[in-house]
Amino acid sequence: MNSLGLCQQLLPCSVPRRSSGACACPVRDSSVANLYSSWSASLWSCQQHKGVKQHKRHKRAQGCAAGLPFREAQHESLITQDLDDDDEPDASSSDIARPEQAGLPDRIGFLGAGKMGEALIRGFLASGVSVPSNISASVRNAERQRALSMLGIQIFGSATDGGAAEIAANSDIIILGVKPHQMDAVLSSLAPHVTTNHLIISIAAGIRISSIENALPDATHVVRVMPNTPCLIREAASAYVLGNHATPLDASRTFALMRSVGVAVTVEERMMDAVTGLSGSGPAYVFLMVEALADGAVASGLPRDKALFLAAQTVAGASRMVLEGGGNGGIAHPALLKDHVTSPAGTTIAGLAELEACGVRSAFMRAVKAASRRSEELT
Numbered sequence: 001m002n003s004l005g006l007c008q009q010l011l012p013c014s015v016p017r018r019s020s021g022a023c024a025c026p027v028r029d030s031s032v033a034n035l036y037s038s039w040s041a042s043l044w045s046c047q048q049h050k051g052v053k054q055h056k057r058h059k060r061a062q063g064c065a066a067g068l069p070f071r072e073a074q075h076e077s078l079i080t081q082d083l084d085d086d087d088e089p090d091a092s093s094s095d096i097a098r099p100e101q102a103g104l105p106d107r108i109g110f111l112g113a114g115k116m117g118e119a120l121i122r123g124f125l126a127s128g129v130s131v132p133s134n135i136s137a138s139v140r141n142a143e144r145q146r147a148l149s150m151l152g153i154q155i156f157g158s159a160t161d162g163g164a165a166e167i168a169a170n171s172d173i174i175i176l177g178v179k180p181h182q183m184d185a186v187l188s189s190l191a192p193h194v195t196t197n198h199l200i201i202s203i204a205a206g207i208r209i210s211s212i213e214n215a216l217p218d219a220t221h222v223v224r225v226m227p228n229t230p231c232l233i234r235e236a237a238s239a240y241v242l243g244n245h246a247t248p249l250d251a252s253r254t255f256a257l258m259r260s261v262g263v264a265v266t267v268e269e270r271m272m273d274a275v276t277g278l279s280g281s282g283p284a285y286v287f288l289m290v291e292a293l294a295d296g297a298v299a300s301g302l303p304r305d306k307a308l309f310l311a312a313q314t315v316a317g318a319s320r321m322v323l324e325g326g327g328n329g330g331i332a333h334p335a336l337l338k339d340h341v342t343s344p345a346g347t348t349i350a351g352l353a354e355l356e357a358c359g360v361r362s363a364f365m366r367a368v369k370a371a372s373r374r375s376e377e378l379t
């Protein structure tokens with residue numbers, strides 16, 4: 001068992017890998033890593049092309065040429081989404097190939113590696129985007145030290161007691177993985193050691209980019225990411241925002257990292273509280289839902305193990321249908337899919353009527369809004 005209480009041996013088979021929705025692009029034998037290394041330089045020469053749209057198309061084509069399926073290349077172009085929005089791809093990227101063995105050369109240091117940090121580390125290692133010798137973590141207590149040492153990564157002491165200096169000296173990318181209320185202390189310890197060669201990635205709920213930038217030296221490269229625990233099995237839904245001094249290369253490094261453990265989209269910072277209430281906290285809502293569905297089946301006579309198994313697979317299968325059922329890689333509308341399950345005077349409408357009577361729809365909306373509000377309060 002790992003610290004998240006999950007049996008690692010069960011994980012590889014718990015989420016089936018899928019084939020990619022690859023495009024007809026003829027060159028597909030290279031990886032995100034190629035795009036990563038060539039992108040920075042080519043982005044700028046590319047900008048000399050006529051017009052913003054042409055620039056975006058060019059980057060997309062370049063992504064394909066770098067071996068990405070069309071929709072991943074298309075997604076890469078979102079990194080500069082501030083250029084225009086009208087040809088923005090939809091948010092679904094579930095059919096996109098994973099950047100297997102992308103092997104980013106960056107050394108990644110975690111200041112605080114608890115549940116979320118460990119999920120990221122395990123995901124990065126599983127994806128091959130990094131290797132143990134390129135990852136380090138500053139750890140405050142012996143139990144965390146033991147858990148993380150088993151991954152073969154380098155361990156330093158507490159971030160507020162010398163560990164920040166060691167992480168800074170041994171990392172290109174520093175991931176701030178402490179709780180929001182621990183952030184001030186950690187940033188104070190880190191500030192004297194940060195240079196403009198570092199990329200600082202905060203995963204803390206509620207903490208604004210401006211607070212991080214203000215606590216660190218001028219021109220520090222900062223990116224704010226909201227991941228979720230399914231990073232552990234490379235099924236995360238992450239969103240990220242670039243800080244004021246983050247470069248296109250920082251964007252591509254962040255995207256490559258987060259894409260290696262799931263899907264990743266860019267948003268504006270004003271949307272990060274909503275992201276936190278939805279995908280950051282969302283796995284907990286779904287776990288509760290799976291548990292409750294299984295309870296219902298147990299109450300109706302099904303053994304607990306079969307009830308949990310069928311409940312979890314039902315949620316996974318239905319989610320996949322939304323993600324993959326839209327045709328041309330788009331997202332299907334859940335209301336249409338719901339109607340396909342629901343026979344006149346059948347079983348499903350009887351169940352749905354109960355859910356509506358209990359206000360489940362409104363309860364989910366309220367949950368996301370409450371979590372978003374809480375994220376706002378954490379600022």
Ligand SMILES: NC(=O)C1=CN([C@@H]2O[C@H](COP(=O)(O)OP(=O)(O)OC[C@H]3O[C@@H](n4cnc5c(N)ncnc54)[C@H](O)[C@@H]3O)[C@@H](O)[C@H]2O)C=CC1
Nearest residue numbers: 112114115116138140158159160177178179180203204205
């Ligand atoms: N748990 C989740 O599902 C998600 C969490 N987050 C964010 O990730 C961050 C971490 O959350 P969790 O991993 O859940 O919390 P956690 O409490 O499991 O992990 C935080 C870790 O930081 C360590 N820490 C605190 N001060 C330290 C210091 N000075 N030096 C070294 N280590 C130190 C703690 O000992 C702990 O191991 C939070 O800011 C949270 O908002 C974001 C998305 C999802």
Ligand SMILES: O=C(O)[C@@H]1CCC=N1
Nearest residue numbers: 204205276280281282
């Ligand atoms: O509950 C929390 O505050 C963290 C942030 C998002 C998920 N877990």
